[in-house]
Amino acid sequence: MSDSSVSEKSDSTASSICISQKEPISVHQEVAPKKVSPRNEELCTYLHGVTFLGSSAIENPTSHGDCLSLMAELKSGGMSAVPFTLTIPVSSRGCVKLVDPCSGDVERSIPVNKILFCCPGVNNVSDCLSFTVSHSNNEMYSCYIFQFALQETLRVAISCFTQAFSLQTAHSLPARMTDPILLTFSVDIREGDKRGTFYSVPREKEMFKLRKDYQKNILINVIQNERPMIPILRCGGVFLLPDKFSNWGNFEMLDDLEFVFVDSKTLTISVNWNPTLPSYILLNSETPKQTKLSFAIAVDIIFPHITEPVRFVVEVNARVYPSNERFFFYTNRKPYIDNFLLKLKSSDANEDGDTMTSSKFQVEYVQSASAVGPFEHKAIYKSNHVDDEDDDMDDFIISGQGTVSQDCAEDVLTLWGKLLSEWTDENVHPQNLRPLVFRGIPDALRGEVWQRLVGLNHEEQLITAFRYLLAQDSHFEAVITRDISRTFPAHDYFKEADGVGQEALLKLTKAYSIYDEEIGYCQGLTYLAAALLLHLPEEQAFCVFVKVMTDYNLREMYKPGFDELYLRFFQLDRLIQEYLPPLHAHFKELDMQPHMFASQWFLTLFTAKFPLFMVYRIIDIVLTEGVNFIFNISVALLRVSQGDLLKLDFEEANKYLRVTVPKRYRCNDEADELIKIAVTIKISERKLQKLAKEYHSMKEVEAQEDPSIVLERERKRLHAEVLRLERENDALARELVGSKIDLRNQLNKTEEMLEETRVVLNQKFDALKEAEENSHQMQSENTNLKQLIRKESEQFEQQLNQKSKIIEEYKDICKRLNTEKDTLEIKCQQISESISSCSKCKEAVSSIDLSSNAAPAIHNISIDDSLEQELAAVKLELVESQCQKQELEHKLTEALAELSRLNHPRHNSLLSKTSTFLGNTFSKSKDVSQ
Secondary structure (H helix, E strand, O other), rough: OOOHHHHHHHHOOOOOOOOOOOOOOOOOOOOOOOOOOOOOOEEEEEEEEEEEEEEEEEEOOOHHHHHHHHHHHHHOOOOOEEEEEEEEEEOOEEEEEOOOOOOEEEHHHHEEHHEEEEEEEHHHHOOOOEEEEEEOOOOOOOEEEEEOOOOOHHHHHHHHHHHHOOOOOOOOOOOOOOOOOOEEEEEEEEEEEOOOEEEEOOHHHHHEEOOOOOEEEEEEEEEEOOOOOOOOOOEEEEEEEEOOOOOOOOOOEEEEEEEOOOOOEEEEEEEEEEEHHHHHHHHHOOOOOOOEEEEEEEEEEEEEEOOOOOOEEEEEEEEEOOOOOOOOOOOOOOOEEEEEEEEEOOOOOOOOOOOOOOOOOOEEEEEOOOOOEEOOOOOOOHHHHHHHHHOOEEEEEEEEOOOOOOOOHHHHHHHHHHHHHHHOOOOOOOOHHHHHHHOOOOHHHHHHHHHOOOOOOHHHHHHHHHHHHHOOOOOHHHHHHHHHOOOOOOOOOOOOOHHHHHHHHHHHHHHHHHHHOOOOOOHHHHHHHHOOOOOOOHHHHHHHHHHHHHHHOHHHHHOOOOHHHHHHHHHHHHHHHHHHHHHHHHHHHOOOOHOOOHHHHHHHHHOOOOOOHHHHHHHHHHHOOOOOOOHHHHHHHHHHHHHHHOOOHHHHHHHHHHHHHHHHHOHHHHHHHHHHHHHHOOOOHHHHHHHHHHHHHHHHHHHHOHHHHHHHHHHHHHHHHHHHHHHHHHHHHHHHHHHHHHHHHHHHHHHHHHHHHHHHHHHHHHHHHHHHHHHHHHHHHHHHHHHHHHHHHHHHHHHHHHHHHHHHHHHHHHHHHHHHHHHHHHHHHHHHHHHHOHHHHHHHHHHHOOOOOOHHHHHOOOOOOHHHHHHHHHHHHHOOOOOOOOHHHHHHHHHHHHHHHHHHHHHHHHHHHHHOOOOOOHHHHHHHOO
């Protein structure tokens, strides 16, 4: 049936609607969708007269404004619209289908459980309807746009979507929800066998016992048993985080989501989990003994009257076993239970009042029973670009970060060297200076170039003043000392307390506080001074600092009352309005003023939060072009971040400008691109003067106004400021609660680590004590052994000396006896020769017995007187020799007895040989003497 026939035969609100899968009902019948049992999943509602305008990617799938923009774009885009028959199931397990009205073929099928948000059009797109769909990757969403020929058909479509999203009877909600809502989550993990049957895995000591490579299914029951209760529309998805301690932006969406309402209080959710995928490798690897895995399961629940899905995160522990592990059948297989408190607060509904898009409540907090306190509810779907830029928005970049490359191309150094050689007049800049500065001054030459840019030419007067001021006292010294430790804490030169860098910074800022009495000292001065000290000695840095403050009018912004600084804020606000109108309108809607984010930009020349290499580039250009170049940098920063800022609320935008924007420029390429954008922005001096004149005129008019009007305006401004501060206070309170939870969790983990460390330390202490005792014992034994060895050594040395002495005596005796023997032998030979001529004497001598018993026979021999005299003399000599021999024998006997007493085998052998030799010698001597 064509759309034209519908319009001709229907004069009011008749629509071509068909219920069930049979032929359409007559167009003259005015009907409503047939109410069917939720268990009957085959029935659906057919809607004719529907035109499919197309689909488009969308970043925020729950944004009403984005959906309306896409509707208007596709409706007015002139694209070829295709007529279709739209079928909407009555069950959340069915699919929304686009059916060709001619052939009846299904052109596209979209599961209801993939639909996140349904949005009807308003105003010029009031005849349109859109819904957003999530894909397998939870970071990709699509928006489908439909146009309806009749408003009645559109209303029926909305009713059908409402019925498909919710199969339970709607509860009547009170106007205010004062008490938190209790929801119980029952989580059961099941593993499939070869036949595809899933069985619950066992749990031991609050840990699921999983097996490697087994397909898994997660069964979740959401139960409400206590009042107050809130109806549940559907499940928006189940997500898994393999490591709960990693970034919570890394949740992986699980496939094959199914959910069913068991009754009005229970929602059962089933989802499959393939652990063999690379993203789940941590949960599919065998867990070492005595360790466990902690992962998180997130469930997005969509409630009526709440704009965004509410995420409930269940943290569970598990241990992965080998695939061939067998578990005892009767082990505990009960599911894991966790209770959540959902606290809601009232909010204003949308103007159209439609139940599909109006928001009656907002989430104040979601608190788990396992958590210490409520944590801040965050939107599930945020800009992916923002998440990529800064995973942890709460981490400020520390001032003084960023490495500055010392490398420079040879041709660039050649150009700078030529320029410096030709730059003779510091008050006149060379013609080719600006393009070189825009490209960046080489870090090795930066100090020299800065001095020339500010016109510093041997300022002996300033150097003398600096030396004089160092000896003076400043009443700002205590404040300066306190702020110095906060200046560039990430830089090695200023990191050490009371180090060389901090001492130099103290001297410079203290000297300037005395030099410029009107300004004295203000917070922020130390950042610029520190940047100068990194390139210049103390005296030259002070001179350049004074030049920048005076010649560049930077000190005007530090004067009491900060009138010049507020003028800069006014000029920046008008420049944002001129160059970035959408962002200016968004800031005005949020009541965000430039002084909330740009004060440090003007007072510190961006040195407080931005990386050093970007800070140096900005200072290069400011010293060349003037302090007004800060406007170029500010507008460039906002232009680059405009897309993200337009999607953020007040707190998020404020944090984005303070934290995320500086982090964006942690690499040189990003800084170079920003400088290029800033240089292209043309902000003339005449335009700034005109804005300054407008600002002063406005101040003069305000000064001439009636005081009551001024006070009323001031009261309104203060009231708005109080409201803003209250919002900030609420945001800070939520952050504080979240920080307390994080700190409590960290404290618990630290206490566990401390306890484990204490146990290990006690074990190490006992082992060390035992080792010390063993060491003392070994040292004592070593000392005793050394004393024993020393004593034995001394005794041995003494004995060796004694034996050496005895041996020397024996050698002397042997030598003397040998001498006596030789003498006796010679005398005997002489006697024999002397009597050889006389036969009688010879015969007599031969018959003489030299022994004692033969001596008397000699006297009976008759010899000559001369011979008798000679013989008597010889006898006398023999007797004397015998006496000496007897004496030697006596001494030898005593020595042998002494050596025998020592009982040493080696000495006994030596003495034995000596005794034998001496015995033989004495016997020979006796024979000779005889």
